[in-house]
Amino acid sequence: MIINLNEAFLKQQNLVAFNFFNVETLAAILDAAHIENKVIILSFGESYISHTPLPVAAVMAKEYSKLYDIPFVLHLDHATKVETIKQAIDLGFTSVMYDGSRLPLEENIKNTAEVVKLAKERNVTVEGELGYLNKEDGSDQVEIVCTTVEDSARFVKRTKVDALAIAVGNAHGIYKKEPKIQISRIKEISAAVNLPLVLHGSSGIHRSVLAEAFKHGIRKINVNTELAVAGCRGVYDYVLTHGAESRLENALSDAKANIQAAAKQFLEI
Numbered sequence: 384m385i386i387n388l389n390e391a392f393l394k395q396q397n398l399v400a401f402n403f404f405n406v407e408t409l410a411a412i413l414d415a416a417h418i419e420n421k422v423i424i425l426s427f428g429e430s431y432i433s434h435t436p437l438p439v440a441a442v443m444a445k446e447y448s449k450l451y452d453i454p455f456v457l458h459l460d461h462a463t464k465v466e467t468i469k470q471a472i473d474l475g476f477t478s479v480m481y482d483g484s485r486l487p488l489e490e491n492i493k494n495t496a497e498v499v500k501l502a503k504e505r506n507v508t509v510e511g512e513l514g515y516l517n518k519e520d521g522s523d524q525v526e527i528v529c530t531t532v533e534d535s536a537r538f539v540k541r542t543k544v545d546a547l548a549i550a551v552g553n554a555h556g557i558y559k560k561e562p563k564i565q566i567s568r569i570k571e572i573s574a575a576v577n578l579p580l581v582l583h584g585s586s587g588i589h590r591s592v593l594a595e596a597f598k599h600g601i602r603k604i605n606v607n608t609e610l611a612v613a614g615c616r617g618v619y620d621y622v623l624t625h626g627a628e629s630r631l632e633n634a635l636s637d638a639k640a641n642i643q644a645a646a647k648q649f650l651e652i
């Protein structure tokens with residue numbers, strides 16, 4: 384059953400969003416959700432479009448999930464173009480993220496508000512982002528700009544988003560050193576906006592810290608890197624054992640098993 388983000392929050396207090404971009408990543412996530420009996424967010428990033436066209440991703444998620452009896456959100460992650468958002472909504476995505484975090488605040492507010500307007504007409508939920516992390520693939524390391532309470536209150540009031548992604552010491556990609564997540568800032572922002580908060584870059588954050596974040600206002604965590612690494616490890620080990628002149632589907636099957644195991648860990652938090 385495909386639902387939007389608000390409907391998912393009514394069914395389950397906290398949610399995990401996992402990225403998918405092919406059939407192995409998709410099936411691994413659905414398997415993990417099925418085993419853990421959890422509502423899940425299938426997240427497809429705008430940046431994956433060069434790998435898998437958006438219509439293919441939409442059909443793949445909608446058709447494959449019919450094999451499972453789990454409620455799920457089909458979410459467009461980190462969309463920077465309104466065109467992509469419109470296309471995703473037409474294709475049946477139930478949730479979209481407009482990422483204007485690199486823009487000046489006023490421009491981010493204006494664009495996000497426009498997205499909310501067009502999404503609401505179609506019963507699609509919108510996640511906005513405030514405070515800049517780094518690129519989604521973690522390829523750049525920048526000084527994290529932490530989200531302020533004042534900006535959050537202003538942003539939420541004027542955009543009417545359904546969820547807000549914040550920067551509180553988290554980053555995309557592999558952390559070079561143990562990340563320090565500012566739980567106090569999460570609490571303050573949560574009190575000010577009274578809205579589900581989202582933590583991107585949750586791979587590599589200690590599980591106990593994620594559990595703490597869930598207690599204080601984070602209600603959605605985004606996980607990609609740990610799944611990606613688990614998948615690569617599966618292929619790597621397969622090739623080490625069987626050599627490169629092997630069956631690709633068998634190597635990918637090992638990748639899928641590893642991704643499923645990694646996803647399960649997050650659903651158990």
Ligand SMILES: [Zn+2]
Pocket residue numbers: 461519555583584605
């Ligand atoms: Zn992200």
